[in-house]
Amino acid sequence: MLKIGNLEVKIEGKKVLAGLNLEIKDGEVVAVMGPNGSGKSTLAYTLAGKYPNTGKILWNKNDISDLKPEERAHLGIFLANQSPVAIPGLSVNRFLWNLYKVRKVESPKSLGVMEFRKWIEKKVENLGIGGELLKRGLNDGFSGGERKKMEILQMLVLEPKLVILDEIDSGLDVDALKRVTQVVVDEVKNRKMAVLVITHYSRILKYLKPDRVAILKAGKIERTGGWELTEEIERDGYEK
Amino acid sequence: MAMKNKAYVFRAKKGLDQGVVEQISAKKQEPEWMRDFRLRAYKIFLEKPMPTWGADLSGINFEEIYYYLKPNEKVERSWDDLPKEIRDTYDKIGIPEAEKKYLGGVKAQYESEVVYGSLKKSLEKKGIIFCGMDEALLKYPEMVKRYFGTIIPSGDNKFAALNSAVWSGGSFIYVPKNIKVGLPLQAYFRINSANMGQFERTLIIVDERAEVHYVEGCSAPIYSDDSLHAAVVEVVVKKGGKCRYTTIQNWSTNVYNLVTKRAWVEENGLMEWVDGNLGSKVTMKYPAVVLAGEGARGEILSMAVAGKGQNLDNGGKCIHLKPNTTSRITAKSISMKGGRSSYRGLIQISPGAKNARSKVMCDALILDGKSRSDTYPTNKVLESEAIVEHEATVSKIGEEQLFYLRSRGFSPKEAETMIVNGFMEPIVKELPMEYAVELNRLIGLQMEGSLG
Numbered sequence: 051m052l053k054i055g056n057l058e059v060k061i062e063g064k065k066v067l068a069g070l071n072l073e074i075k076d077g078e079v080v081a082v083m084g085p086n087g088s089g090k091s092t093l094a095y096t097l098a099g100k101y102p103n104t105g106k107i108l109w110n111k112n113d114i115s116d117l118k119p120e121e122r123a124h125l126g127i128f129l130a131n132q133s134p135v136a137i138p139g140l141s142v143n144r145f146l147w148n149l150y151k152v153r154k155v156e157s158p159k160s161l162g163v164m165e166f167r168k169w170i171e172k173k174v175e176n177l178g179i180g181g182e183l184l185k186r187g188l189n190d191g192f193s194g195g196e197r198k199k200m201e202i203l204q205m206l207v208l209e210p211k212l213v214i215l216d217e218i219d220s221g222l223d224v225d226a227l228k229r230v231t232q233v234v235v236d237e238v239k240n241r242k243m244a245v246l247v248i249t250h251y252s253r254i255l256k257y258l259k260p261d262r263v264a265i266l267k268a269g270k271i272e273r274t275g276g277w278e279l280t281e282e283i284e285r286d287g288y289e290k
Numbered sequence: 291m292a293m294k295n296k297a298y299v300f301r302a303k304k305g306l307d308q309g310v311v312e313q314i315s316a317k318k319q320e321p322e323w324m325r326d327f328r329l330r331a332y333k334i335f336l337e338k339p340m341p342t343w344g345a346d347l348s349g350i351n352f353e354e355i356y357y358y359l360k361p362n363e364k365v366e367r368s369w370d371d372l373p374k375e376i377r378d379t380y381d382k383i384g385i386p387e388a389e390k391k392y393l394g395g396v397k398a399q400y401e402s403e404v405v406y407g408s409l410k411k412s413l414e415k416k417g418i419i420f421c422g423m424d425e426a427l428l429k430y431p432e433m434v435k436r437y438f439g440t441i442i443p444s445g446d447n448k449f450a451a452l453n454s455a456v457w458s459g460g461s462f463i464y465v466p467k468n469i470k471v472g473l474p475l476q477a478y479f480r481i482n483s484a485n486m487g488q489f490e491r492t493l494i495i496v497d498e499r500a501e502v503h504y505v506e507g508c509s510a511p512i513y514s515d516d517s518l519h520a521a522v523v524e525v526v527v528k529k530g531g532k533c534r535y536t537t538i539q540n541w542s543t544n545v546y547n548l549v550t551k552r553a554w555v556e557e558n559g560l561m562e563w564v565d566g567n568l569g570s571k572v573t574m575k576y577p578a579v580v581l582a583g584e585g586a587r588g589e590i591l592s593m594a595v596a597g598k599g600q601n602l603d604n605g606g607k608c609i610h611l612k613p614n615t616t617s618r619i620t621a622k623s624i625s626m627k628g629g630r631s632s633y634r635g636l637i638q639i640s641p642g643a644k645n646a647r648s649k650v651m652c653d654a655l656i657l658d659g660k661s662r663s664d665t666y667p668t669n670k671v672l673e674s675e676a677i678v679e680h681e682a683t684v685s686k687i688g689e690e691q692l693f694y695l696r697s698r699g700f701s702p703k704e705a706e707t708m709i710v711n712g713f714m715e716p717i718v719k720e721l722p723m724e725y726a727v728e729l730n731r732l733i734g735l736q737m738e739g740s741l742g
Contacts, residue, residue, distance in 0.1 A: 135688065139712030149699070
């Protein structure tokens with residue numbers, strides 16, 4: 051369970067998150083929506099360990115505020131980035147195998163290289179990723195959509211307990227969005243994975259069906275509600 | 291320390307004079323023309339000033355060097371016949387093991403002389419010659435005389451002159467017409483004594499439509515005194531022939547590595563230099579291709595990993611003499627822990643070399659604020675119907691890349707290694723698998739503790 055209390059983050063002297071509170075239980079899907087500049091991506095990065103913070107980030111009752119990014123990953127926290135960077139020359143195949151070896155899960159299946167390859171092939175098909183992409187450098191020359199699918203593929207390898215989807219829908223067409231969200235929904239159902247969806251638009255939420263929707267404004271959660279909140283935003287925008 | 295090295299049967303006195311040059315020639319019982327060649331070269335060496343346009347060479351003390359050290363009486367055909375100390379050295383490096391698995395032939399040079407030589411029977415039967423340069427001079431004098439010093443004349447530069455005066459060892463390869471050598475031929479050069487100069491001389495002749503892949507490795511233990519390695523490598527690729535020359539240079543960081551390498555490529559021939567530089571205190575090496583026949587091609591892959599106290603000045607030269615010739619230089623360097631790497635290159639398109647095309651790509655990766663990378667490209671385009679392209683990038687390992695990999699659970703060091711290996715991948719993938727694995731391991735070793 052994730053419990054964020056009075057979270058504050060300053061970037062270059064400017065307070066971007068200003069006393070944010072949020073709770074996500076295992077198997078829950080929570081959406082955070084907000085206008086540009088409200089601090090959405092900062093929230094995502096802070097949870098993954100990029101920026102120092104004050105306040106509390108409790109993950110299964112332990113404050114992880116001082117943990118390094120890799121330590122958070124080992125605790126099962128995964129960030130699907132809005133714009134993942136490229137690592138030229140690092141082949142996706144090799145990278146995924148490295149990921150598989152570095153991950154820390156409770157009951158690891160220990161596949162050999164060949165079994166792992168086969169397992170990946172299935173997932174790749176589900177996500178609609180072209181097989182030749184696996185031979186290329188990670189995200190190197192990938193389209194926006196390909197990068198997003200690659201994030202989700204990594205999520206499947208790591209089997210995190212909490213996934214943060216930062217604007218995962220941008221760059222994905224409707225069919226791709228359906229595939230990607232279905233994969234996420236399955237993980238929630240099968241493994242009680244918790245999901246924090248960070249998004250500007252409500253489009254993705256039709257597929258992910260969040261348990262709660264929170265509106266982020268000026269670094270704080272302004273309102274929390276159910277599905278009806280997204281319809282209101284759709285109709286009136288954030289400015290109301 | 292010096293007395294520890296008893297593994298020699300003859301050693302010339304320290305320092306260089308005409309007497310030493312004559313002594314080397316006499317010891318080798320060379321024909322007179324070679325003795326004269328050496329003496330002329332020695333004069334040129336004395337006349338030429340030290341080059342000052344590149345790395346700092348002021349630390350070389352020519353008086354403190356042993357120019358000739360003969361470790362064994364003859365070239366052995368079996369590893370078991372070598373003195374134990376020498377055999378153990380190669381065992382540690384893994385050469386006999388590699389020979390069994392995937393090599394067509396091996397030459398092992400220890401100090402000044404080739405001490406071990408082999409060539410698969412099947413290759414020998416096809417008329418392929420692979421022997422030490424000294425042996426070639428005695429056995430194939432006409433062929434040697436015809437090519438020796440013609441691609442790189444003694445006057446080319448001070449260190450080519452020095453090599454020409456005191457050369458010893460190196461490989462001689464001849465591949466007859468239409469013969470393709472499937473397995474790589476390998477030479478391994480080892481300097482094992484302090485204050486040693488190694489001056490091997492290699493000549494490769496690839497006849498029409500023939501193919502060969504030659505691989506050389508180099509290493510030395512570390513001593514407090516510097517050693518000098520000044521080799522000359524001449525390659526002739528005849529019409530439609532193909533030669534790939536791969537070097538993995540891992541000298542200890544007290545070796546000055548000043549090497550001249552040049553290939554003469556005739557009509558539709560192809561020369562490929564794959565040049566990996568990890569070791570040495572100073573390296574100055576710019577493998578060259580002279581595209582002397584229509585449609586000839588040259589490819590240079592240059593790689594440098596410069597760590598603490600190292601200055602690696604690498605690159606390549608492509609001289610286009612004829613129409614429709616193409617060349618490409620891909621240079622990748624990594625600088626870390628205060629190391630310095632430079633790309634230095636020359637593209638020359640001579641008048642009349644119509645439709646010549648050349649492309650140079652240099653990428654440098656700098657791992658910390660103490661390290662340095664420079665690019666010194668020179669283009670001389672004297673033909674209007676030619677295309678010369680140059681791309682250069684310098685990058686640091688991005689915070690974004692590091693964070694991305696760390697957020698997946700990798701330590702900073704693991705993340706950095708993955709980024710560096712990825713950067714080198716375009717070159718590493720050109721190496722035979724065994725060397726690629728070794729190279730990644732060596733880069734990993736160099737990077738130990740590079741991240742705070």
